[in-house]
Amino acid sequence: MFDLTGKAALVTGASGGIGGAIARALHKQGATVTLSGTRAEALEALKASLGERAHVVAARMDDPADIDRLAKEAEAAMGGRLDILVNNAGITRDNISMRMKDEEWEKVLQVNLTGTFRLTRAAMRGMMKRRFGRVVNITSIVGVTGNPGQANYAAAKAGLIGMSKSLAQELASRGITVNCLAPGFIATPMTDVLTDDQKKAILGRVPADRLGTPEEIAAGVVYLASDEAAYVTGQTLHINGGMAMI
Amino acid sequence: MSDIAERVKKIVVEHLGVEAAQVKEEAKFIDDLGADSLDTVELVMAFEEEFGIEIPDDAAEKIQTVGDAIGFIKGTAKS
Numbered sequence: 001m002f003d004l005t006g007k008a009a010l011v012t013g014a015s016g017g018i019g020g021a022i023a024r025a026l027h028k029q030g031a032t033v034t035l036s037g038t039r040a041e042a043l044e045a046l047k048a049s050l051g052e053r054a055h056v057v058a059a060r061m062d063d064p065a066d067i068d069r070l071a072k073e074a075e076a077a078m079g080g081r082l083d084i085l086v087n088n089a090g091i092t093r094d095n096i097s098m099r100m101k102d103e104e105w106e107k108v109l110q111v112n113l114t115g116t117f118r119l120t121r122a123a124m125r126g127m128m129k130r131r132f133g134r135v136v137n138i139t140s141i142v143g144v145t146g147n148p149g150q151a152n153y154a155a156a157k158a159g160l161i162g163m164s165k166s167l168a169q170e171l172a173s174r175g176i177t178v179n180c181l182a183p184g185f186i187a188t189p190m191t192d193v194l195t196d197d198q199k200k201a202i203l204g205r206v207p208a209d210r211l212g213t214p215e216e217i218a219a220g221v222v223y224l225a226s227d228e229a230a231y232v233t234g235q236t237l238h239i240n241g242g243m244a245m246i
Numbered sequence: 247m248s249d250i251a252e253r254v255k256k257i258v259v260e261h262l263g264v265e266a267a268q269v270k271e272e273a274k275f276i277d278d279l280g281a282d283s284l285d286t287v288e289l290v291m292a293f294e295e296e297f298g299i300e301i302p303d304d305a306a307e308k309i310q311t312v313g314d315a316i317g318f319i320k321g322t323a324k325s
Binding site for chain 1: 284287
């Protein structure tokens, strides 16, 4: 089950903790992967550790021309195919709303929501022609529950869920599924910076009493990307140790 | 030039699964041939591929009948 041999996958934000684990998992299941992100060195290092069937196309998700180039170059690198798109790239600019600057709001929406839409739109054409596509948008638990200090991030992540449901309805008849995966608190460099007190406070809200691992998120992506998940579309898979049951 | 018309009609027949006799120049893709909005996008993509042209979005929106498609493609081929 969940064999991805012969499939071509593009993972954005692959230089991060979760994105890297997703790329590894897809690759392990047999997919050819293109790694994208802004940190070319980290992407090249990941590519080197994967060996064959791995490509790097660095790109900025706040630049429309760069996003179009990414879609084209990724397809070209993988023999003219793009079957699986994992929109994982995301940034945070946390601030309480009273102090949140327009730039902080706009940057987060631009990268996390608008960039994802643009890349997905660019990838759709080939997926429609081939009558197969898997789009997995990495959203967040805070897109559903909200989080103080993250009005911009929560809005963008909630936006991804609505966007995905719309795309899912537009594309279902063409063999393309569009789903979201919403991680809770996952152990990554992003959460390493939290203090012990902060971690303790977070874990108080997690029935599983531990942070999740990037591999546990990646396993969900593998499922949503698989042939077996052909009948799953417009859904949000929550992987959060029971932190929110929705 | 009639060759273009024949090729366009062939694509429409194949893509929409309609009878060749239905594919008249005045036939509207959506109203007469049962296409949905996504079908029209795919038809434009198929025309682009068949004729090696680019059909910009604003032009694509104006292509509503088989004749519109043939006319646009002929116009592009000339220029």
